[in-house]
Amino acid sequence: RHKKFTTAHYKLLADNLSQILRILNQSFDNITCALTGGRDTRFVTALLIHAGLPVQYYTFGEKSGTDAKIAKQIADTFNLDYKFIEIGVSDVLSNWDQICRQIVLQGDGMVIIDNIPSLMSCQVLSNEHLVTDMGGTGCELAKGFYSTPDLNLFFNGYDIEQMQHFLTRKIINDGGGIIRQEAIELSRNCMNNFVKQYSDYGFALNDIPDVFFLYSRLRRKRGSNKRVYMEFQDFFSPFITRDFVEAVFSMPAAQRYTEPFHYNLIRLLSPDLHRIPLDKGYWRSRNSVTHLINYYRNRMLNGVRQRISNILSSDSRLVKTSKYLHFGTDMFDQTKWFEARREQVREFCLDKKDSFIWNFVERRLFEKITSPASGPAELSQYGTYISSFYRIVTLFYYESSIKDHSRFMQH
Numbered sequence: 001r002h003k004k005f006t007t008a009h010y011k012l013l014a015d016n017l018s019q020i021l022r023i024l025n026q027s028f029d030n031i032t033c034a035l036t037g038g039r040d041t042r043f044v045t046a047l048l049i050h051a052g053l054p055v056q057y058y059t060f061g062e063k064s065g066t067d068a069k070i071a072k073q074i075a076d077t078f079n080l081d082y083k084f085i086e087i088g089v090s091d092v093l094s095n096w097d098q099i100c101r102q103i104v105l106q107g108d109g110m111v112i113i114d115n116i117p118s119l120m121s122c123q124v125l126s127n128e129h130l131v132t133d134m135g136g137t138g139c140e141l142a143k144g145f146y147s148t149p150d151l152n153l154f155f156n157g158y159d160i161e162q163m164q165h166f167l168t169r170k171i172i173n174d175g176g177g178i179i180r181q182e183a184i185e186l187s188r189n190c191m192n193n194f195v196k197q198y199s200d201y202g203f204a205l206n207d208i209p210d211v212f213f214l215y216s217r218l219r220r221k222r223g224s225n226k227r228v229y230m231e232f233q234d235f236f237s238p239f240i241t242r243d244f245v246e247a248v249f250s251m252p253a254a255q256r257y258t259e260p261f262h263y264n265l266i267r268l269l270s271p272d273l274h275r276i277p278l279d280k281g282y283w284r285s286r287n288s289v290t291h292l293i294n295y296y297r298n299r300m301l302n303g304v305r306q307r308i309s310n311i312l313s314s315d316s317r318l319v320k321t322s323k324y325l326h327f328g329t330d331m332f333d334q335t336k337w338f339e340a341r342r343e344q345v346r347e348f349c350l351d352k353k354d355s356f357i358w359n360f361v362e363r364r365l366f367e368k369i370t371s372p373a374s375g376p377a378e379l380s381q382y383g384t385y386i387s388s389f390y391r392i393v394t395l396f397y398y399e400s401s402i403k404d405h406s407r408f409m410q411h
Helices: 007-027 039-051 066-078 089-094 096-106 113-126 139-143 149-157 160-171 181-200 205-228 242-249 260-269 271-275 288-312 316-320 334-350 363-369 376-381 383-410
Strands: 031-034 056-061 082-086 131-134 233-236
Touching: 007 039, 007 242, 007 260, 031 039, 039 066, 039 139, 039 260, 039 271, 056 066, 056 113, 066 082, 066 271, 082 113, 089 096, 089 113, 089 334, 096 113, 096 205, 096 383, 113 131, 113 205, 113 233, 113 383, 139 205, 139 242, 139 260, 160 181, 160 205, 181 205, 205 242, 260 271, 334 363, 334 383, 363 383, 376 383
Parallel strands: 031 056, 031 131, 056 082, 131 233
Antiparallel strands: none
């Protein structure tokens, strides 16, 4: 049931989550926590500082990244036990084959190989001792990760088909044309079935985007990712608990989208931490209508920029699909990984001529973006495809590992 959250409600939730962390601290040694410039890790950091728990904070990546700079500022401000783990391009490339194989085998092909730096940082942190890692995983649930302000404000009159259409447009894309229509249709059917199923369970339609986040992105994707690190760490998040999940869904979706849990709880627990700049943008407006106006204004500006780019571009297809360019973080230069490994990976994938994967991937476009003949100009445009590139390669690595295992068992 929905309720109007007051300061007392926020304080009770903070106390409950802090108590969970205190109990965890009494039961386990070597507790670590990621520290970045984002809202989610800041939330768990606020809880840990408030509870006064001894934790080894860390950030990994390249020192030039925004996360590293903001994390250092937070650590200095609060005198935290902090460690920066530098993982540069050369580190990733020198460990590429070994760690890609490890990721694929331990994640059963469900974990993308661009998690190489994460696995390397786990190895450094554990130092041959199992650690218990905390983080902001699941906290995205409290800010409408898959929602939009217009959806939340005006969705009461929508039906199931409109929600299905919204979520498929929001989540499913063709990666700039490299994913074939067969895969898009399978994904769309899966999404439509999800909406119908959870609507039948009784969830309100405007809650279903967050329900999808909870059961798909959080349970399936994040759950798979954490399996890869099990050799080095156990993992716990205060945001995958009954207290937090029930609080999130006790708030109407339109209010949830304005990030009230992050904003109010961090400010309540640590005003100084609340004032430190974020890595991306500013806090969302507390007023849903104001945020809706800003949302449409920014969408119109982006549309104008896109039209100008299409007119000026000699290859409108590449620019037109630039909305798929967002991937990774400025902590890592994944384009350099791509440049260094594209010929090796190209040969490996294209050699699998009869692979089932080619039913879902445009082979000719894959050949084009991995071609050794591509110069700097072409590479600068291929950012559109890089996120999909790592996913595709992960599947080819996994398929190969299955066949190797099968041959071994037959022998």
